Each structure stands twice: as structure tokens, then as C-alpha cells.
Amino acid sequence: MVIAAMIAFAILLVAWIFAPSESSPKVPKAETAPGTDAIPVTA
């Protein structure tokens, strides 16, 4: 069980190393519920 737990974390560690570094710089579009003045909720 200890080894399985270590492997589980190691998988995440490898994923972080190969994950993209930056996202495309695009401002998320604001959405509001129809007919209200609700605070915008990010999509």
C-alpha cells in the first residue's frame, strides 16, 4: 500500500513536469443570469 501511494504521487509529479507552462492569454467571457444584475460569473 505504501508503494502504491508513492507511485500515485509520482504520477502527479511527472504530470506536472510535462504539463503546459502557459495558457493562451484570452480573457474569460463574463456571463450573467438572464434578466438579472447578478455579479458576473466566469465561464
Place this chain on the structure above:
Amino acid sequence: MPQIDTGDTAWVLMSAALVMLMTPGLALFYGGLVRRKNVLSTIMHSFFILGLVSVTWVLWGYTLAFGPDTGVGLIGGLDWLALEGVTGEPSDTYATTIPHLAFMAFQMMFAIITPALISGAFAERKRFKAFVLFAVAWSTFVYAPIAHWVWSPDGWLFGLGVLDFAGGTVVHLSSGIAALVAALYIGRRTGLVEPATEPHDVPMTVLGAGLLWFGWFGFNAGSAVGANGLAATAFVVTNTAAAMAAITWVTISWLHRGTPSVLGAAIGAVAGLVAITPAAGYVTPAASILIGLGVGVVCYGAAQLRLRARVDDALDVFAVHGVGGAFGAVATGVFATTAVNAAGFDGLLNGNAGQLVTQLTAVVVVGLYSAIVTGAILFLVNLVTPIRVAGDVEETGLDLAQHGEVAYQP
């Protein structure tokens, strides 16, 4: 066979929860200090570490810091890897009136907030991927060994007689020095407006400071690992030092800049909390007033010097935690008294000058070790992925470029 005390157990578990709250509090404290375009990335540093170090501490951090020593007082063994053997029964070594798991959980919260403190130094320009790798390595190769040296009965600094009740050297000095090294390594932010970038949300920072102050009762009074008189002493001196440092910082800034700064009150309170941390279980309330006064003056001066030196420790981690932690460790060697804690030692004012030398030794050793190993980790992480984001990413802001989200809609 040690017996579990329900009062002690309840207090330590509650203290662990209080210390846990400090990390989101730190996120708000730091988040308010940065520009609008970087608030999410700054908050994410603390929040992600809450998850990250919770896992690494269970897997290997706790056994390296508190496990049975490997022989020379430098590091714990792997006996408690993934908490094997750490159960609901008390430990024979640590806090023998509470479940071993409760002690582990309490210590875990310290391990979480320490690398999160460093994140203030490289705010607004550090690549998230590099931050994650740095945090894993730093908590393993800097925090765990230092915690073992100071807090394990087999640790070599513990053997020298170093007094560090709740982490003045283990938490604050180590992270403050690491912050200075990180700031020097990563370089200054581009487009920085002198003398300093304006905080985007001072109320957020004050809220964060309030949560830190609240959580610090668990940090220090919880370090008594029992519901007893020592916890009450630590509680009172913690509040007193924070209060004194806050009003001292405000007074100095009032005289120096002409206005009583709200931000100064928040930062001053944190400086007081840092300085009383190593002393909390060893000094009287009267001494805590002097410690609060002293650290308010010293840390304010350090922050001003940092500005003049043009070191972009973005959120003054070194000035508050590095200098404040060192000041508190030394002050412990001055004001400690066995009248407060018979398990401690007297300090300089009670006829034991040797304790001051011991405390200074700990400050130098922990500071040097943290500086050297932090530098090495930054160098190695930079080989895997560049630590600093590209110029256009810094210009856009880390929230959008690194996380694809923004804190506030236009």
C-alpha cells in the same frame, strides 16, 4: 504505556485546524499586496501548497522530520513512511498524552505554511510549474531536516539546547532566508514602480493578517501540545507581542511617513507574531511587550533597507519572517526563564549567557543551510523548467497567462 488525555487531544486537534487556517489567511495577506493581474496566482501558491505538502508530509515528510534518527541527528529514518506505524495511540517520544496522528497532523500544518511563506518573495513572476517543483524539493530538503535538528530529541541542535517553541528558526528564519535567496535568484519584477508597487486590495491584506493572528494562537499555544498553563502563557504572550508590534510599526510609519499606515498595522502584527513564535513557551507577558516593541522597530528598519538595496523580495518575506525569526530566536536567549517553563532554560537576563550563544548558533546554522540548499534547489529546478515567466507573460499577468482565469471582471 502513555495514556491519552482528552483535553490535550481536543486542544491539539483544534490547534491543528487553527494553523491550517493560517495558509488561506496567508493567501489573502499576500493576495492583497500584489497587482490585480497577479492576485489569483499569488493566492494559488498558498492554496496549492495546502494540498501538495499535505500529501508529501504524509508520504515522507513526517518520517524525515520526526522519525527515529538515522544516527547523527541530521535526519529521521524511513520507519514512518506513509505514516506506517503512526496510529491513534500516543507516541513514546512526542506529546505522549495525545494520539500520535494528532501530533503528526499538528506538525503537518507547520510544514504546509513554511514553503507558502516563501512564495511572497517571487510573487508576480514565477512560473507555476517551477513553483510546484520548488515547493516539493524545499519542504523535503530544507524544512524536514531543520525540523529534525531542532525538534527531534535526537536532533543535533536540540542536543545543543536550542529553544524554539513553535518555529522561529524552523519556520520563519528558514523561509525568510530562502525568500531572500529566491528574490536574488529570480531578479526584480519588470515595470516595477518605485518605491514599491501599490497593493491592489489593502482590506484583503488586513483580513489575511487577522486570520493569521487568529490562527497563530494554535501555532504557538498549540505547541504546548496540551491544554495546560503553558498553553495559556503562550496564548497571552502571542497576543501581546502581536499587539505591541502592530502599534509600534504604525507609530514608526506615522513619524517616518506622516500617516498611520493601515498596511503597517497588518504587517507589524505579523512581525510581532513571528518574533514571539520561538519564545512563546519560555517568556513572561512583560518580556513579550519588549519583544513586540523590538521587532516592530527592527523589521520596519529591515523593510526600509530592503527597499534601498533594490532587492525585489516582493512581499517583504525576508524583512518580516527572516529578520523577525532571527530576532525572536535571539530574544528567546535573552528573556527565557524557567519560571515560565521548567523544561526550558534561563536566558541572558536570568544569568545564563550561554543560552544566547546557543540561540545565535542556531540562527547562523539554520540561515546558512537554508540559503545554500535553497540556492541549489532553484538552480536545479531552473534546469528542468525556467523559474521565471517570459516578459510578455509578466506583462499580461500571471492570472491569465498561467492559470487562464482572472480575479475581477473589467
